[in-house]
Amino acid sequence: MTYCIGMLLDGGLVLMADTRTNAGVDNFSCYKKLHTLANGGDRYIFAATSGSLSVTQSVVGLLDEGLPGHDGSDGIRHLDSVPSMFRAAQLVGEAVQTVRAIMEPALSRQDVNSNVSLLLGGRVGTEQPRLFLIYSAGNFIECQPESPFFQIGETKYGRPILDRGVNWSTPLPLAVKIAFLSFDSTMRSNLGVARPIDLVVLPADTRAPLLTRRIQADDEYFNTLSMDWAQALAKAALAIPNPPFMEGFDAPDSSA
Numbered sequence: 001m002t003y004c005i006g007m008l009l010d011g012g013l014v015l016m017a018d019t020r021t022n023a024g025v026d027n028f029s030c031y032k033k034l035h036t037l038a039n040g041g042d043r044y045i046f047a048a049t050s051g052s053l054s055v056t057q058s059v060v061g062l063l064d065e066g067l068p069g070h071d072g073s074d075g076i077r078h079l080d081s082v083p084s085m086f087r088a089a090q091l092v093g094e095a096v097q098t099v100r101a102i103m104e105p106a107l108s109r110q111d112v113n114s115n116v117s118l119l120l121g122g123r124v125g126t127e128q129p130r131l132f133l134i135y136s137a138g139n140f141i142e143c144q145p146e147s148p149f150f151q152i153g154e155t156k157y158g159r160p161i162l163d164r165g166v167n168w169s170t171p172l173p174l175a176v177k178i179a180f181l182s183f184d185s186t187m188r189s190n191l192g193v194a195r196p197i198d199l200v201v202l203p204a205d206t207r208a209p210l211l212t213r214r215i216q217a218d219d220e221y222f223n224t225l226s227m228d229w230a231q232a233l234a235k236a237a238l239a240i241p242n243p244p245f246m247e248g249f250d251a252p253d254s255s256a
Helices: 053-065 085-109 159-165 172-189 220-239
Strands: 003-009 012-018 020-022 028-030 034-040 043-051 116-124 130-134 140-142 149-153 197-203 211-215
Touching: 003 043, 003 116, 003 130, 003 172, 012 034, 012 043, 012 116, 012 172, 034 053, 034 085, 034 116, 034 197, 043 053, 043 085, 043 149, 043 197, 053 085, 053 116, 085 116, 085 130, 085 140, 116 149, 116 197, 130 149, 149 159, 159 172, 172 197, 172 220
Parallel strands: none
Antiparallel strands: 003 012, 003 149, 012 197, 020 028, 034 043, 043 116, 116 130, 130 140, 197 211
16 A cells, blocks of 8 residues: 655645555565656656556656657657646556556456556646646546645545645645644554655745655654654643533542
8 A cells, every 4th residue: 555645735846655565464565656757957747656566667667768659650758848737647647548558458367456546746847836636547637726635545544634734825844744744644544654755845936946855764853743743632632621421430439
């Protein structure tokens, strides 16, 4: 299993993905799932992947080598030459379709799931950062200010903190902190998600630098955040009054 978050905010783009994969309870491995698809010139394009590892690695490999032209005479099509993030999403969706059409028949005979999903984010030219969720069929939707984040993989444990804490105007430092809390909640409840966690922050301001970072198991900030969050939750629960209908249930047993 895996967990990936993408946030598209007024201040820019945040992408985060864990690195754990498993093929059974005793077969865990570490693989990078946050990929740099284009970096340089006038574009930054990144993808976080979830689902069949063999399929997602083949999709990334195909995008790296390039897709053939539609009529066989247009030359190889790369993300380095698409004019917009929308066109990038179309090309990635086509790569997903191509790989699954080749691999799915053989995988299905072995009863192996070939479903994948990707978070595609970045900037091309002078446009603002954009974020897309690409499905197994190659179709996609685009993130909007009214719903400024996407999740893929093991989504349920980490969603409540995102629903309560993230909106279009959330500053990037707070957004990264909330994303870390979402990962911490997920890792507490699911062993299929674990560090290292890969992070990309692409500010909307083109003058601000791109930030990339890997959060290791011994990361001091993340470990402190996890401990402080657990203590803050415990204090908050104690600070809220008990249900009035439970009055007297915690009284000492006078017959003892």
